[in-house]
Amino acid sequence: MSTNLPYLHLVHRIAHEGNIMLETIPATQLAARIRSGTKVYGEGDAEIRALDGISADFRRGEFTAIMGPSGSGKSTLLHTLAGLDELTDGSVYIGETELGTLKDKDLTILRREQVGFIFQAFNLIPTLNAEENILLPLSIAGDKPDREWYERVVEAVGLSDRLDHRPSELSGGQQQRVAAARALVSKPEIVFADEPSGNLDSVASGELLDFMRTAVREFDQTIVMVTHDPIAASYANRIVFLADGDVVAEMVDPTPESILDEMKHMGS
């Protein structure tokens, strides 16, 4: 696949639709950014460039979806942004903090305080009930929850009557909403979601994504979500398309149809 052509297409489209170029956004408005990020796995013949000099910005209060074919580096991008994995080269910032300089302990504390996570599965600790799972990052930090905020989140996520249930007593959709509530409860700088609706049916998936969109609109939360589902991606404000470890296209206010179009275009 040629990377030149889609990139020209992107520039063309950004210019055409009158959007601001990424680079011109002041850093203070960014929840996270990556600069010339390269991630190499393995050595010699087995070397894989999961990220290849990628740069991308994620504005506060924006719901960004990252799309791309398998092996395009979208999960690696998410993991390096979230401080779960280290870049081989380049830099990642959460807010004003550069992650590359942090030791494990500081990085862990940064994740606890400034990053929220929603994984595809195994989001919850089986021995803790829903409420304890939601409050987990705060309990780990030994912090008292902001009760008012906690209740707003729980209400928004529609779990008020399920708080004393263990994960095994919740449906898959409910479990993912508990995970979403947990991601929000510490008011993080940014929430990363990795195929959060990947294991859900369409109804449960819709409920979860609705909640995530609400969190961005009403609570001014920043969310970055990796997905390969065009319908899930259509809940985002913006889509970043990856291929071969770099950004190849971007789309604002997507619809499932426009996403499918773009994907077809990329595939060609």
Place this chain on the structure above:
Amino acid sequence: MLRAAIKGVFANKVRLTLTALAIVIGVAFVAASFVFTDSISARFDALLETTATGVDAYVRPAPFDTGNSNDPFQSTEYGSIPEDTLTVVAAAPGVRLAEGGVVGFAQLVDKGGKAIGGQGPPTLGYSWSTEPSLSPVTIKDGNGRGPEVAGEVVIDANSARMNDLRVGDTITVLTIGAPEQFTIVGIASFGDSDSLAGATLAMFELGEAQRLFDLEGRYSAISVAAESGITPEELAANITSTIDGDIEVVTAEQSNAEQTEAISEGLGFLNIALLAFAAVAVFVGAFIISNTFRIIVAQRTRELALLRAIGATGKQVTWMVIVEALIIGLVASAVGIGVGVLLALGLAAAMNAFGFNMPDGPLTVLPRTVIVGMAVGLIVTIVSALLPARKAARVPPIAAMNEEAARPKRRSLHTRAIAGSITLGAGVAALFLGLFASIGGGLWFVGIGALVFFVGVSIIAPLAADPIAAVLGWPLPRMFGVAGQLAQDNTRRKPRRTASTASALMIGVALVVFVAVFGASIKTSISESVTDTFPGDFSAQSTNFAVGVSPTFADEVRALPEIGDVSTVKIGTAAVEGEGTSVVAVDPETIDTVTNFDVSPDAYERLAETDGVLVAESLMQDNGWSVGDSVAIVFPQDSGGEFEIAGTIASANFGNYVITDTAYAVGFSDPTDGWVFANRADGVALADARAAIDGVAADYPNVKVQNKSEIIADAESQIDQMLVLFTGLLFLAIIIAVLGITNTLALSIIERTREIGLLRAVGMVRSQVRRMIRWEAVVIALFGAVMGVGVGLFLGWAVVRALADEGLGSFSIPAGQVSVLVLLAAFAGLIAAIYPSWKASRLNVLEAIAYE
């Protein structure tokens, strides 16, 4: 399938190594026990061969016969034969040379005035042989000569070297008479060896030796050499036909074999102790192995289901797990035997350090040792893996595809409660049968009962795991927040795993608690009985295990103006109604002035009148005897006769049968006193009386004089020494159990990889992860300790109650020791968690949360 099994072993090598360690330790003890005793026997055989003399046969007094052929019973008394037997023996056909000699008690005193030895190997005195070809002992080159006149002594080279004694030195020697001084004229060895198993030897000229051992006109034995062409057997037969009386003739070969056997028997307690600890180690190991296999099978559910799905039968899956166990058992047992050989070496070194000089020589590893060691290791491993292996066969093929189906169905708690209760009941029944019913093989009942009891507790334990862990872990969330809470939750989520891990620790803790309770109860009982029965000021006892206090000591004390009443107690072994038992002898006129034994009214008066016997109340009841009846007593030196029961004595601590000094003097040759009791004279200050009696004791280095509190303290410190030894070895069982905790946690962490990854992702720092694992381990350890304390107290109580008749009157709980033990268990939990918690904290977060 065999290949799958081998691969399975290698895939799990770390956890299986930990598991195998339990087997290694158990088998090592079994092997060490065999190797040690076999080597000792072989070395003594070799030593006796190198010291072989021209002696072909020995003529000696016939062993003391209790009158009951089923109860051959060895007297500790030295018998003797008349001197004129020598003339008869020398004249027997085929006799080339015959020499009479005597043996008796003689203890050397070092230059500092301290008695040498006496707490272990024997302290012996011999007459010096003037026929070098008949003696195993020879003067070392350049170290003097044999004793020729009274006042001369030859000592063994080891004692000389250890105490810097040389030819020409003057030395005090303690015998059954008053201590005397001798001049060392020679230093002797046995062939190449300086010492025979650490025994100290003093050798005198024959007449001198006969005087010292109170054997004037008698011999302990006659050594005989045959003319050429006469075999030892022929010689023995010839002599036997020419002599009469209570005399027997044995060949030198028989005599050597007896000596080797006696030495082996003397070390038999070590053998039993080693095998007992091996049993404990193997039993604890069985829990750990079973637990490990159960967890591994659970973790490999999908893999096993896949095997089923592609056509393996349930039986094949079972066999695969059993073959894995077999491989581990094989390797661990082989390593265990190797470690056992090293352990035997260490034991021999330790024995030497304690003064039991073992002859040098190679270690003897008999095929029997290897076979038994391998069998023990293999059987325990395979039996422990049986249940998990059968469980593996029940994994349905669908489990390969479906998470839900992979979850094992829980068996009902009812079944467990019932099975546990039955096992527990059977254990208690066997235990009580062994302890309280007078049936044969009581000790076996107790041992097996305890074993079954442990198993019963471990079956019930999972039912208790959740509530007990809830209580024990209660402070954790309060102290350590969410890490503490997760630690507590984790101990409760798999009660069966928690319980069986804790059960392994329970066994070790229970045994240590049992030993502590037993020891504390003995101490309390001794303290009470000394307080009750000994109202006097002073007591004197010998520090030598084998012999009492020379009667001259009591005579000297009696003569002191500062001392008033003095009375003694002698101890001997006799046959009462055909059964060997210890009897004590007192002077009925004076014993009541210094002791306070609970005897029936006028018992001492009647004893003096009838010259009869006082019998312990419990024996009166058991045998249906009443005062006025007669019992038959046979003594080592006299055929004895019927003794009238003159009264009863309540306290069994003192002795079951009490006779008079007069009867004792006829029946026994050993004149020494077991105890000398003394009161100060009226109006004399305690300190003055003590100074006076201590002055006498200064001449008797093997006598210790004590007041009431010193007796108690002394007895307690002796018991403490035993306790330390037992507890130390039992701690091995606790160490094995700690390995079990490490193993279980390491396996649990593998299961919880995702969970820990998630915790790390949402912000748990490494120290919190470590804390979580650490406190989980502590709760498991405490659970085991709590069960162990409960079981140990129960066992201790049962045994102490059962021994109430034997003078163990008080049940006492050493609360301090038990508390320390529980704290130690908690600490052991911390240690057990070091590796798993480190491992957990180092988990790669990304890999942990990655999808399959």
